[in-house]
Amino acid sequence: MALTASTMLALGTAAPAFALPNVVSGEMTSLDTVQGKDALLVMFICRHCPFVKHIQTELAKLGQDYANSPLGIVAISANDAASYADDAPDRLQQMAVELGFTFPFCYDETQEVAQAYTAACTPDFFLFDANRQLVYRGQLDDSRPSNGLPVTGKDLRGAIEAVLAQQPIASEQKPSIGCNIKWKPGNAPAYFG
Secondary structure (H helix, E strand, O other), rough: OOEEEEEOOOOOEEEEOOEEEEEOOOEEEEOOOOOOOEEEEEEEEEOOHHHHHHHHHHHHHHHHHHOOOEEEEEEEEOOOOOOOOHOOOHHHHHHHHOOOOOEEEEOOOOHHHHOOOOOOOOOOOEEOOOOOOOEEEEEEOOOOOOOOOOOOOOHHHHHHHHHHHOOOOOOOOOOOOEEOOOOOOOOOOOOOO
């Protein structure tokens, strides 16, 4: 397992457009169809990564806590399913159903959306304001599978609360750490590694 940090895309970057199949409903989900008018959270996750497994209950809780708020949430998996069968759409669907995800969970088969967001690891979080400008990219919290700290979602939740209250978010943000995105052969972008 290679520890990989998020790329820390420049704050103020516009949310890249996407249109991806939702692994649960089969319907297309796009930047324009994700609910939430005041903020948008894009999460790159997968099923097999121990870092995602460590926080998956908190991700489900995050979706439940903000289900009736002006925050839109979408999760995307971009891992190469040919090499990582647990990250194939049918297994992602099982994950979403088992955890009770209230947000769309999409599969980025071409990995083009992950590249557009400069996603590097799972989990990788990107929070945009009402104008779809990036205001936070970084970690969920300080907890890791091996450090014994509780999973609280403190960093990401603090950023969400600030953007919903139209308050500034500190530009000092800690990168997310996790498994590298499993790129298809020849697909790893220049920013990766």
